Amino acid sequence: MNSELTMPTKLSFKSNKVMVNGDVMRAAIFARFMVAEVQTELTEKYYLIFYKNALIYGDQLDKVEKGSFIDKVLNEGIILDQKHPLLPVFIPVTALVIPAKNKLFNHLQRNYSLLEIPCIAASLDSFFPPEQLAKPIENIFFHYRRNGSFSNAYQSIHLLSGLSPSLEKISDLLHSREYSSYSRFYATSSISEIQKRTPYLQSSIAL
Structure with missing residues (x-):
C-alpha cells in the first residue's frame, strides 16, 4: 500500500479562541451525521460532530458516556479508522471554528x-x-x-x-x-x- 495513504489525517480547529491541531484517530458516519475523534499532541481527545458535512460543535471529552449519541454513532455507524484510505475524503482540509x-x-x-x-x-x-x-x-x-x-x-x-x-x-x-x-x-x-x-x-x- 502506498505510504501516503497511511499518513495521519490532520485536522485544525479553533476552540475557545485557541487553535488546536491534531490527528483524526477515527470517524464514524451515521445517517446525515459524522463524528470525528481527534487526538492532539498533548494526547487530549476532542470529539467533533458534523451534520450534512458542516461542523456543528465539538469539545474535549475524557471519555464517551455509554448511551450518548456519540457512543451510538461509534457503535452503530460506519467506521473509518486512521488508516482507512477514505478518511481524508471526509475530513475538511481548512481550519474549522467550533461555535461558541x-x-x-x-x-x-x-x-x-x-x-x-x-x-x-x-x-x-x-x-x-x-x-x-x-x-x-x-x-x-x-x-x-x-x-x-x-x-x-x-x-x-x-x-x-x-x-x-x-x-x-x-x-x-x-x-x-x-x-x-x-x-x-x-x-x-x-x-x-x-x-x-x-x-x-x-x-x-x-x-
Missing part, C-alpha cells in the same frame, strides 16, 4: 429547519445537560402544536428520543391522547412505510 457554546442554538435556528434542530440537538448530549437541550425542542414542539401541525410536533420529539437514548424523558410529551395515532403508526409500521409518510426521517432511521 452560548451562541450555538441561535446559530442552529438561523441555519436549519425546525425539524432538523431536534435531530441536531440529539447529537449534543455529551456537551450539554439534558435540560438545556430539551428547552429548544419543547419550544419547537409547542410551536407545531399551536399551529395544528401535530404530525410535525410528534416527529420533532420522536427524532430526539430515537437518536439519543439519554434524552428519552422528553418523550413523556407524546403520551397524550392526541398523539396516540402517530404513536401507533411508528410502533406498528415498517421502516419503508414510515419513510413514505415522513421522508425527512429516512436518513435518521437506517444507515
